[in-house]
Amino acid sequence: xxxxxxxxxxxxxxxxxxxxxxxxxxxxxxxxxxxxxxxxxxxxxxxxxxxxxxxxxxxxxxxxxxxxxxxxxxxxxxxxxxxxxxxxxxxxxxxxxxxxxxxxxxxxxxxxxxxxxxxxxxxxxxxxxxxxxxxxxxxxxxxxxxxxxxxxxxxxxxxxxxxxxxxxxxxxxxxxxxxxxxxxxxxxxxxxxxxxxxxxxxxxxxxxxxxxxxxxxxxxxxxxxxxxxxxxxxxxxxxxxxxxxxxxxxxxxxxxxxxxxxxxxxxxxxxxxxxxxxxxxxxxxxxxxxxxxxxxxxxxxxxxxxxxxxxxxxxxxxxxxxxxxxxxxxxxxxxxxxxxxxxxxxxxxxxxxxx
Numbered sequence: 001x002x003x004x005x006x007x008x009x010x011x012x013x014x015x016x017x018x019x020x021x022x023x024x025x026x027x028x029x030x031x032x033x034x035x036x037x038x039x040x041x042x043x044x045x046x047x048x049x050x051x052x053x054x055x056x057x058x059x060x061x062x063x064x065x066x067x068x069x070x071x072x073x074x075x076x077x078x079x080x081x082x083x084x085x086x087x088x089x090x091x092x093x094x095x096x097x098x099x100x101x102x103x104x105x106x107x108x109x110x111x112x113x114x115x116x117x118x119x120x121x122x123x124x125x126x127x128x129x130x131x132x133x134x135x136x137x138x139x140x141x142x143x144x145x146x147x148x149x150x151x152x153x154x155x156x157x158x159x160x161x162x163x164x165x166x167x168x169x170x171x172x173x174x175x176x177x178x179x180x181x182x183x184x185x186x187x188x189x190x191x192x193x194x195x196x197x198x199x200x201x202x203x204x205x206x207x208x209x210x211x212x213x214x215x216x217x218x219x220x221x222x223x224x225x226x227x228x229x230x231x232x233x234x235x236x237x238x239x240x241x242x243x244x245x246x247x248x249x250x251x252x253x254x255x256x257x258x259x260x261x262x263x264x265x266x267x268x269x270x271x272x273x274x275x276x277x278x279x280x281x282x283x284x285x286x287x288x289x290x291x292x293x294x295x296x297x298x299x300x301x302x303x304x305x306x307x308x309x310x311x312x313x314x315x316x317x318x319x320x321x322x323x324x325x326x327x328x329x330x331x332x333x334x335x336x337x338x339x340x341x342x343x344x345x346x347x348x349x350x351x352x353x354x355x
Contacts, residue, residue: 003034004034004035004036005034005035005036005099005100005321006035006036006037006038006093006098006099006100007035007036007037007038007099007100007101007102007103007314007317007318007321008037008038008040008090008091008093008094008098008099008101008102008103009021009025009037009038009039009040009090009102009103009104009314010040010041010086010087010090010102010103010104010105010106010111011039011040011041011042011046011062011086012040012041012042012068012085012086012087012106013068013069013086013087013104013105013106013107013111013301013303014104014105014106014301014303014304014305014310015071015105015303015304016304016305016306017041017105017106018039018041018042018045018046018049019049019307020105020305020306020307020310021039021041021105021310022039022046022049022050022052022053022056023049023053023307023310024306024307024308024309024310024311024313024314025037025039025056025060025310025311025314026053026055026056026307027307027308027311028310028311028314028315028318029053029055029056029059031311031315032314032315032318035059035318036059036060036061037056037059037060037061038060038061038062038063038090038093038098038099039060039061039062039063040062040063040065040086040087040089040090040093041062041063041064041065041068041086042064042065042066042068042086043062043064046062047062050062063089063093065084065085065086065089067082067084067085067086068085068086068087068106069082069085069086069087069088069106069107069110070107071106071107071303072107073107073110074109074110075107075109075110075112075113076113078107078109078110078113078114079110079113079114079117082110082114086106087104087106087107087110087111087114088114088118090102090104091111091114091115091118091119091296091298092118094118094119094296094297094298095118095119095296100297100321101296101297101298101299101317101318101320101321102115102296102297102298102299102317103288103298103299103300103301103310103313103314103317104298104299104300104301105300105301105302105303105305105310105313106303107303108130108147108300108303111291111298111300112128112130112148112291115128115291115294115296115298116128116294119294119295119296119298120294120295121293121294121295122293122294122295122326122329122330122333123330123333124159124330124333124334125159125163125293125329125333126155126156126159127148127149127152127156127159127293128148128291128292128293128294129144129145129146129148129149129156129159129160129163129232129291129292129293130144130145130146130147130148130232130235130289130290130291130292130300131143131144131145131146131163131164131167131289131290131292132144132146132239132288132289132290133171133172134220134221134228134242135221135285136220136221136222136223137221137222137223138222138223139172139223140172141168141220141223141225141226141227141228142164142167142168142171142172142177142226142227142228143164143220143227143228143230143235143238143239144160144163144164144167144227144228144229144230144235144292145160145230145231145232145235146232146235146236146239146289147232147235147236147239148232148291149231149232150231150232150233151231151233152194152231152232153194153197154194154195154197154198154201155198155201156231157181157194157195157198157229157230157231158198158201158202158205159293159333160229160292161179161181161198161202161207161211161227161229162207162329162332162333163292163293163329164177164179164227164228164229164292165177165179165207165210165227165332166325166328166329166332167227167290167292167325168226168227169328170319170320170323170325170328171316171319171320172226174226176209176210177210177225177226177227178210178211178212178225178226178227179202179207179210179211179212179225179226179227179229180211180212180213180214180215180219180224180225180227180228180229181195181198181199181202181213181214181215181229181230182214182215182216182217182220182228182229182230182234182235182238183195183214183215183216184216185214185216186213186214186215186216187214188213188214190214191214195214198229199211199213199214206332206335206338212224212225215228217238220238220242221242253274285312288300288301288312288313288314288315288316288317289301290316290317290320292329293329294326295326296326297317297320297321297325297326299313299314299316299317299320300313301313
């Protein structure tokens with residue numbers, strides 16, 4: 001996709017908005033020069049920031065609204081009372097076709113509620129899911145759902161597998177991503193009924209050749225599969241546990257290298273290696289969680305990120321637009337449905353079996 005397109009930005013969402021949003025957009029502009037930006041928020045605060053980046057200002061429009069969604073607002077309240085908020089107006093721009101996608105670092109629950117209400121879900125998708133990246137020993141993997149749906153049935157999990165596969169192909173560039181269902185064991189009899197039913201459906205689907213069955217928690221970091229599918233309850237716990245563990249080990253390393261003069265010397269000698277490690281595990285590199293399954297591209301940035309992290313979230317949104325992500329999901333769902341119908345026994349066979 002070489003033609004220009006517009007990205008709508010919730011300029012007031014996030015801990016450091018709007019400064020972080022504007023600075024992040026300027027970084028993203030350098031990476032992707034064929035994008036225009038629609039900043040939605042308090043114009044009196046946005047305009048002076050844009051003045052610092054003339055090249056960005058030249059491809060930007062500001063839509064003023066004094067209203068913003070609070071970080072602790074309940075989704076139901078935000079949906080009712082936030083019709084003129086920066087978040088809602090940015091989503092509305094996607095629904096109207098003015099923008100190709102929306103990026104926000106605001107309240108996750110409110111963003112999901114508004115995006116689902118305004119954009120609706122794609123045909124064949126019952127519930128949208130939150131997907132993001134995980135660093136692994138093999139590179140990067142995709143995991144979903146990360147908190148949008150606390151309880152999921154087998155159909156939801158199969159749909160997540162389809163969307164996660166398309167997401168990994170689009171953003172990670174994987175030709176044949178492998179898929180696994182997160183479970184309490186790898187044996188076929190493990191787990192609750194819905195996850196076993198999902199496994200059976202995937203084995204009979206168009207994804208069968210790349211479906212690796214059940215995976216466990218330790219497979220996430222190992223990179224045993226490219227797409228890890230789970231319900232939002234388990235996925236969110238796994239995500240927060242991984243983030244907490246990373247912070248724990250970073251603190252352990254910091255204390256260890258401060259423990260003695262010899263340890264400080266060792267740090268100086270290994271400084272280059274630790275810089276590479278820090279870059280490899282920098283959470284800003286993995287910023288940008290996609291709300292998969294909507295009739296429009298909506299990306300959630302971490303609320304506490306900086307300009308570089310927000311730029312990466314914009315990059316994720318841009319990649320999804322450029323590569324026709326939603327169109328690919330429609331195609332994959334059609335293939336999946338055709339495979340399921342082909343695998344299902346005919347009415348005549350069912351009747352004969354009954355006799």
